[in-house]
Amino acid sequence: MVTVVGLGFVGLTTALGFAEYGHKVYGIEANPERLDTIRQGELPFLEPGLDEALTRHLGKNFIPTSDWETAVADSEYIYYCVGTPYGKDGQADLTYLYGAIEQTLAAIHDEKYRVLVTKSTVPPSTTQSRVIPFLEERGVKIPEQMGVANNPEFLREGHCWDDFMNADRIVLGVSDPQSEEKLRALYENCGCPVYAVSLNTGEFIKYLSNTSLACLISFSNEMSVAADAIGGIDVAEAFRILHLDDRWQHGGIRAYFYPGCGYGGYCLPKDTNAFYAVAKSNGFDGAILKNVIATNDAMPEITAKRIMERAGEDRSVCIAILGLSFNAGSDDVRDAPSAKIIRQLNDHGYSNIVAYDPVAIGEFQKHYQVDCRYAGSYEEALAEADLAAITTAWPMFKDIKEKTDKPIVDCRYIL
Secondary structure: OEEEEOOOHHHHHHHHHHHHHOOOEEEEOOOHHHHHHHHOOOOOOOOOOHHHHHHHHEOOOEEEEOOHHHHHHHOOEEEEOOOOOEOOOOOEOOHHHHHHHHHHHHOOOOOOOEEEEEOOOOOOOHHHHHHHHHHHHOOOOOOOOEEEEEOOOOOOOOOHHHHHHOOOOEEEEOOOHHHHHHHHHHOOOOOOOEEEEOHHHHHHHHHHHHHHHHHHHHHHHHHHHHHHHHOOOOHHHHHHHHOOOHHHHOOHHHHHOOOOOOOOOOHHHHHHHHHHHHHHHOOOOOHHHHHHHHHHHHHHHHHHHHHHHHHOOOOOOOEEEEOOOOOOOOOOOOOOHHHHHHHHHHHOOOOOEEEEOOOOHHHHHHHOOOOOEEOOOHHHHHHHOOEEEEOOOOHHHHHHHHHOOOOEEEOOOOO
């Protein structure tokens, strides 16, 4: 049995989705008008496919109610799909979530193990640093008496039902094995991959998804304004042709949607700076482009600091820099982040550096004068080093944990 608190777009979709999986679901709704509409078999909003699901499950697997006592008593899972609006300072307002949790606790009169699941979108660390302390202040022992988790949603309004029933992934933010086991059982029939991650990671994935989309929209808008400033550009046609790039069609674009050491090579640094300059000279100072450049320029220093944090204060420690080309599959070292990282390490007194790349050592030596030596093989670099840092995503480096037990800084997030 599942109780879903809040029957808006997310809550009603979640409740009916679980009903479609074959679970028994209570739907609690505080708004009497909305609750009455749903009880009559009608949707309080337009959402294709959800109306038919409501007809199928109303009074059978799905029971809309305002009776907290009965719903909570019968349920092993309490899902919170309440509003988490943001205030003037941008912080999420958890008033409705806290209120729903209070009502849940007031309705519990037994020792049944329940999992309280936040499906509402809340910022990373909310479950860990705010929800769990809120429960513990009220005498609840987590996870001995009760499990706490988050289960972010990835639903588009107008496509909620299809997105739930044909999900591409389920994310479970969990902190204990019992909660993970119970939530996996809940999604046993979902037919898609289920990923159990830490509480903070679960919440972060939702924000990563939404903010990346917001960035893409904002960047597209900024580029249209820059195009208007320059003049003579058909923006709609330009974007249509951009989308014909095979990387958009078959997933190759994902390689650019991943953190690393900063972009390098010939095209991206040159063209990004040049376009920003021409837009600015035409009266438009694009904030996103300006900060794209600033963020990229800062990444080698940030990466070097990550390496130094692992290396510690001993400046004699041997650091292996694995990868010199700006990108795997190429010997192009123009504007390579690896050179900037080595220079940063040198500037901070780390001169015992051994560098290796399967194809780019010769080119690197031609272009850069840095304080390091070069290994003749991957194995040689690992043998010499006290610490290894992966700075180019060569596939060969993915087996590094099988080759060494020395500390590794995965600057390209390939492990």
